[in-house]
Amino acid sequence: MKWLKHGVVWMPSGLQWWARSHATSPTPIWIDNQTLRVYVQCRDENNVGRVGFVDLDPRDPRKVIRQSEEPVLDVGAPGSFDDNGVFQTSVLRSSDGRLLMYYVGFELCHQIRYRLLTGVAVSEDNGKTFQRAQTTPVLERSPGEEHFRCGPWVVENAGRFRMWYVAGGSWEQIGNKRMPVYDIRYAESDDGIHWPPQGRLVLPVDLTKEHGFGRPVVRQGPDGYRMFYSIRNRDPARYLPGYAESTDGLQWQRRDDLFGLDVANTGWDAESISFGIDIQVAGKTWLLYNGNDFGGTGFGIAELVEPS
Numbered sequence: 001m002k003w004l005k006h007g008v009v010w011m012p013s014g015l016q017w018w019a020r021s022h023a024t025s026p027t028p029i030w031i032d033n034q035t036l037r038v039y040v041q042c043r044d045e046n047n048v049g050r051v052g053f054v055d056l057d058p059r060d061p062r063k064v065i066r067q068s069e070e071p072v073l074d075v076g077a078p079g080s081f082d083d084n085g086v087f088q089t090s091v092l093r094s095s096d097g098r099l100l101m102y103y104v105g106f107e108l109c110h111q112i113r114y115r116l117l118t119g120v121a122v123s124e125d126n127g128k129t130f131q132r133a134q135t136t137p138v139l140e141r142s143p144g145e146e147h148f149r150c151g152p153w154v155v156e157n158a159g160r161f162r163m164w165y166v167a168g169g170s171w172e173q174i175g176n177k178r179m180p181v182y183d184i185r186y187a188e189s190d191d192g193i194h195w196p197p198q199g200r201l202v203l204p205v206d207l208t209k210e211h212g213f214g215r216p217v218v219r220q221g222p223d224g225y226r227m228f229y230s231i232r233n234r235d236p237a238r239y240l241p242g243y244a245e246s247t248d249g250l251q252w253q254r255r256d257d258l259f260g261l262d263v264a265n266t267g268w269d270a271e272s273i274s275f276g277i278d279i280q281v282a283g284k285t286w287l288l289y290n291g292n293d294f295g296g297t298g299f300g301i302a303e304l305v306e307p308s
Contacts, residue, residue, distance in 0.1 A: 001243075001260040002306030003287060008268050010054050010064050011298025012042050018050045018071050019043070024295030025215060025275045026288040029091045029099070031127050034058050036281065038288065039072070039101070040299060041087030049085035050074050051103065053127070061281045061288075062301055073103060073121050073130045081105045081117045081137050089215040090154045091127075099123035100192060101130050102163075104150040105137065112171060113178060116150035117141070120193060133193055142197040144169050148182045151215040154192065161192040162249070164216040164227070167199060172211060174234055181205065182212045184229065186250060203227075203244060203252050209234055213242070217277045218249065225249045228287075230274040231256070238263075239274035241289070258308050261287070268297035278304075 012019040019042035027039045036056045041049040050071035057063040076082035082105025090102040101121040109115055118139035121130035139149035146169035154163045168182025185199030205212055214230025225246040230239045243259040244252040264270045269291030276289040285304035291297045 001258060001304060001308045003261045003302035004305045005261075005264070005269075005300070005302045006062050008291075008298045008300045009056070009062060009288070010038075010040075010067070016042075016069070017044060018074075019052060020045050022049070022293075022295045023054075023299045024049065024290060025087050025089055026277060026290070026299040027088050027091050028056075028277065028279045028288060029093070029127070031055075036061060036279075037127055038299070039088045039091055041085075041295065042071075043085075047085075048075060049087050049106070051086055051088050051101070051130075056281075059282050061279070061286050072123075072128065073101065076105060076119075076132075076135065080135055081107050081115070082119055084108050084114075086119070089151050092154060092156060094156055094192065095159065099127050099130070100154070102138075102152045102154050112147060113180075115141075116148045118150050118152050118165065138193055139165065139195055140197070145185075145198060147171075148180060151213075153216050153218055155218070155220075156192070159190075161189040163187050163189070163195065163199075164202065164218050164249075165199065166213055166215070168212065172207075174211060174237065179211050179232075179237075181207070184213050184216050200250065202250055203229070203254070214239060214274050215277075219278065220249070225252075227252060228259075228276045228278065230276070238272040239290075239294075241273050241276050260306075260308075261289075261302060268292060269300060275299075 022043045024041040051073040052068040054067045085106035088103045107115045117137035120133040145167040148168045151166035183205045184203035187199040212232040216229040227244040229242045231242045246252045271292040287302045
């Protein structure tokens with residue numbers, strides 16, 4: 001693949017109380033034929049994340065036409081798994097017409113730095129607001145997945161929900177910092193709420209050069225499955241884009257070299273690239289993604305000019 005970068009699309013102005021910085025994990029969905037909505041996590045002055053959105057021009061996704069005034073999903077109640085921040089990784093329209101938002105809840109811990117588990121919120125007003133389906137995680141801790149069951153990508157197919165997500169239960173000292181270790185796993189559900197306690201390992205991490213992955217985005221086409229994901233690199237410590245292919249969505253072959261998008265020499269994405277997600281707009285394929293600082297420089301866009 002070959003991509004043409006078009007730079008930053010949007011970054012918070014810093015004037016809203018809940019959006020002083022960041023536009024993390026851009027997650028697009030067509031609300032209707034004229035509304036291309038991108039949900040993002042923004043952070044307040046205490047670095048606590050909430051979910052808002054920007055609407056892009058349905059003819060040219062490089063242009064922003066509106067943004068949310070308030071968050072569509074706030075943090076959870078004190079003591080809950082998502083009381084110190086939330087960010088979305090997957091939004092889909094279910095067969096009953098509602099929008100489902102799968103999100104990651106941040107919980108600060110004492111013996112470890114944090115814990116990340118998955119929740120679900122539901123929109124009954126076509127994406128203007130979301131309410132939690134329940135106040136507890138839909139991916140709860142389990143053996144081997146004690147600290148992380150997060151970053152989910154969910155699709156509904158023939159009345160069944162399929163999820164690819166990030167999971168792990170250990171930390172490793174890398175340089176002067178304790179870093180999480182996790183891989184990509186797979187699970188299925190009848191209703192999108194109740195999931196098995198453990199998933200199937202589908203993309204193991206290569207501990208010789210990386211320690212984890214970011215949100216997988218899985219697309220099914222006539223030639224099989226494609227997965228975009230983020231690689232948490234060891235040295236230098238940064239996010240890089242990854243790519244894999246599969247015939248069944250379970251057995252994956254890594255083809256990171258085919259992704260064709262790399263950090264720039266200077267600028268907003270010179271240090272890192274993460275949370276890439278493709279979208280079809282006006283007959284073209286575009287990639288929304290984060291650059292430096294986990295979305296601290298906003299989210300940008302690239303145009304696919306040469307398919308693989």
